[in-house]
Amino acid sequence: MATISAAMVKDLRDKTGAGMMDCKQALNENNGDMEAAVDWLRKKGLSKAAKKAGRVAAEGLIGAVTAGTRGVLVEVNSETDFVARNEQFQGLVKMIGQVALDAGADVEKIKAAKVGAVTVDTAIADAIATIGENMTLRRVAELKVGQGVVSSYLHNSVGDGLGKLGVIVALESAGKADELATLGRQLAMHVAAANPSAIDAAGLDPEAVRREKDVLADKYRQQGKPENVIEKIVESGLKTYYKEVCLLEQAFIHDGGKSVAQAVKEAEGRVGAPIKVAGFVRYALGEGVEKQESDFAAEVAAAAGQG
Structure with missing residues (x-):
């Protein structure tokens, strides 16, 4: 069993917007795997912003x-x-x-x-x-x-x-x-x-598509939907997913009426x-880079010889 730190719980909360206890449970259930914990929260309907970008840290x-x-x-x-x-x-x-x-x-x-x-x-x-x-x-x-x-x-x-x-x-x-x-x-x-x-669906990471399919299928499986219905819902859900993440299928920001x-x-x-x-x-700038948070006022005071 992986040790779940407070920092890990906070990071998951920042990424998903889910509650602290839900984040802790998600990490415990997935042995500390952050990506798996995000998916777990999404399947449970607890993630408010699973796709929210992390704070720029550099x-x-x-x-x-x-x-x-x-x-x-x-x-x-x-x-x-x-x-x-x-x-x-x-x-x-x-x-x-x-x-x-x-x-x-x-x-x-x-x-x-x-x-x-x-x-x-x-x-x-x-x-x-x-x-x-x-x-x-x-x-x-x-x-x-x-x-x-x-x-x-x-x-x-x-x-x-x-x-x-x-x-x-x-x-x-x-x-x-x-x-x-x-x-x-x-x-x-x-x-x-x-x-x-x-650019298009062919360029997506196959693992990302597989994860999306799994999340969709598990979500509706928990609602008691039959497998043949789930398969159709997943295919429909993937089309929506492609419109969100594939450049050519996204709504054009300069004219939302067209792709x-x-x-x-x-x-x-x-x-x-x-x-x-x-x-x-x-x-x-700084995406994917972690940077230790610091007390800016304390740093300035220390530089001035006051700390």
Whole structure:
């Protein structure tokens, strides 16, 4: 039996909105497995927000750089939000993005690349020494198309190509580049807001689909529904699930009366050629990173020699 800590219970509560005792029972029933506990709560109808994103736990900036048929996203983390407003740090993130545009999505290759007389790794070390705070190049993503555009969108922007949430979208088409770029930015804004998991159902993680089917089936099984009815309900439920998590099936944020797929199809008339959504990447600052909460007032007092 796994030891269930208060922190684990709190984390599950933050993710699901369920009661503390329900969260503790869910973790006990599933031997401390967080994902299984989330599913357990959903099956019991106790999860109020199973898909709610966890709190962002790291500071820094997302950088986006695009150039025609190529585009990259980079995430550079810092210890505090103050550094994200620092011009030197912002310049560092922009520089790393430019290097990534040529070097690709390999973090180690980017760190080893030279900018003038120094490597990117050295430039990061110099910034750490100057600003006095730890910084890391956490991750990089790259999209390319043979013909078409890669567009970007930065939310909570603090400067050109810099923000707290970044998206790049790749569109393959032989059509007008300017019209494609406009559509690409609209789609990037949609991805930022709607956070799809994949372009279509074929791109979804099979394990995620299996879990969704299990949750739906168990939920109605507990209600006493016969198996042949459950099978039909699950298939219907999956269609709803796909509309929630697949980009092309989601309601377009710029016109809720149509799906993204319909919006792309309509745009083909303006672009003058077929359009294929070739890929997208969405980076939210600090997602998946745990950061110890601290008493900011106590830190300031200690720095001033008062603590």
